[in-house]
Amino acid sequence: ARSLVQEPPVAHATTSDPFPFYGEHQAGIVTPAQDRLHFVAFDVTTGSRAELVDLLQEWTAAAARLTQGKEAGSFGAAGGSPEAAPDDTGEALGLPASGLTLTIGFGPSLFDRRFGLAARRPPALADLPKFPGERLIPELSGGDLCVQACAHDPQVAVHAIRNLARIGFGKVSVRWSQLGFGRTSSTSRAQVTPRNLMGFKDGTNNMKLEDAALLRDQLWAAAPDGADWMAGGTYLVTRKIRMTIETWDRTSLREQEEIFGRDKVKGAPVGKQNEFDPVDLAAMKPDAHVRLAHPSGHGNAHLLRRGYNYVDGSDGLGRLDAGLFFIAYQRDPRKQFVPIQMALARTDPLNEYIKHISSGLFACPPGVRDAGDYWGRGLFG
């Protein structure tokens, strides 16, 4: 049996290896971004705090198994009583762990009056402001809880979310969920930078797992931040950003490159030769995306971006319903996502081609230490 003790994450050479579930931090954050996503937001439907805690314990046990390539429950798809519903749905039988990670987050609405958690709401989990131009769809936004499932195989990611939803029957209901194919970020220097649906390399100047000092400073929450139960955790912002791809596809290459401030093929910054050459902001247009988002304009604020391309078919008008499911982890969205997005929302010429249609904000607690621990113990315990 493989050890469940957390080792430093490394970029995996094979697609079948499991990532450790137990550790100081949750997996699925600095873990080298896998290629597939199923992200789900739940509303809690039980009013009982005890039932919610039971569910978090059951979910944790299932997640520890699923991420190691096992079935969700100990009987499995066919090992229990034929008179009972199986404790695994079966569609991942025979598939390896496929690098599955499951990462939980708690939304601001969980800290309302229902569960007695109002006083424990972290200051950094402050509601996001309205941003100019956004068109958020309420039913596709928010949520009391979220789970991000990432894997190399979409069947494995979907299987995990489906089984967590099955286990949660009667206590939670799915509010919205999103499939993503194709990562749009690297979270390790060992990974090749992927491309987003606009055809550009995305994730070049991302925070990476090798940046230990930066991660301590900008990713992981600490007790003095105002919520001791969040020490070792982090805050997640999701934005579903639809692209008007057909309009983009009729835009000249020069304009496309000026909008981002990088070259399309190599990803090199304006005026430079290679992808990882340092950016010369002064050489870019004042409103280039990279220039507007750069840490130097926001008190050295970084994000750990971990988004995915999505295509939800087409929209009935002949247009692809496609874009970027943006995911960013950070120590404090008030100092990181919010000022960066405010600058982008105000002046980024990319706005002609994109629309933010969904938003999520979640506090992701620290990692589960061992089999006696569970997701959110510090909050409820």
Ligand SMILES: C=CC1=C(C)c2cc3[nH]c(cc4nc(cc5[nH]c(cc1n2)c(C)c5CCC(=O)O)C(CCC(=O)O)=C4C)c(C)c3C=C
């Ligand atoms: C609020 C944060 C950001 C949103 C929303 C966002 C949307 C968005 N970005 C791209 C494509 C690229 N972004 C790139 C860089 C980049 N973007 C952000 C932040 C947001 N982007 C940051 C902080 C950075 C890094 C800036 C820097 O320090 O250089 C790039 C360049 C390559 C890279 O470094 O990743 C691309 C390409 C799209 C298509 C998009 C919305 C659909």
Ligand SMILES: [Fe+2]
């Ligand atoms: Fe960006």
